[in-house]
Amino acid sequence: xxxxxxxxxxxxxxxxxITISDGEVIPLRGAHEPTPDTAPSGGNPWxxxxxxxxxxxxxxxxxxxxxxxxxxxxxxxFQVFHEEAxxxxxxxxxxxxxxxxxxxxxxxxxxxxxxxxxxxEELAAYRRI
Numbered sequence: 001x002x003x004x005x006x007x008x009x010x011x012x013x014x015x016x017x018i019t020i021s022d023g024e025v026i027p028l029r030g031a032h033e034p035t036p037d038t039a040p041s042g043g044n045p046w047x048x049x050x051x052x053x054x055x056x057x058x059x060x061x062x063x064x065x066x067x068x069x070x071x072x073x074x075x076x077x078f079q080v081f082h083e084e085a086x087x088x089x090x091x092x093x094x095x096x097x098x099x100x101x102x103x104x105x106x107x108x109x110x111x112x113x114x115x116x117x118x119x120x121e122e123l124a125a126y127r128r129i
Contacts, residue, residue, distance in 0.1 A: 001069050002127045003107045010073040013058045014098045020085040021094040023048040046086045051078075051096065068122055076110045103129075 026045045055078040064071045077098075085096045107129055114123040 001122070001125055003110065003129045006069045006073045007103065007106065007110075010058075010062075010070050010077060011098065013061060013074075014077065014081075015054055016097065016099055018048075018054055018081070018085075018096045018098060019050045019094065020048050020089055020096050022050050023085055023089045046082070046089070048082065048085050051081060051085055055081075068119075072113055072119070072122070073110060076106060076113050079113075080106050080109050 023046055026047045055074070058074050059071075062070045062074055080101060081096060081098060084101050088096060111126070111128060113119070114126055
């Protein structure tokens with residue numbers, strides 16, 4: 001599988017523009033803090049309800065058992081989009097344009113994610129851009 005194949009296929013599920021004006025910093029305390037492996041942007045306490053809703057809707061469309069490539073790309077895109085949304089909100093922007101997010105950043109994150117436990121088969125078959 002190549003990056004371009006899975007990227008183009010999954011990007012088509014994402015809206016071109018996502019409102020991020022609903023993003024807010026969430027104060028986290030103690031045991032409720034996410035770990036870097038489970039939070040989309042490394043545990044940083046931002047919540048973007050519209051972005052999260054889009055992610056959940058796309059997750060529901062992917063067959064996680066038969067499309068592991070797509071499932072990982074959905075998660076990767078959410079991680080990168082979340083980080084970009086955070087950056088954009090910090091400079092006062094209200095919209096994330098998904099097609100404007102750097103593909104190289106998504107590919108690097110995807111490749112890094114394929115190094116997680118249980119993904120060795122996909123990693124071995126993956127062809128970078």
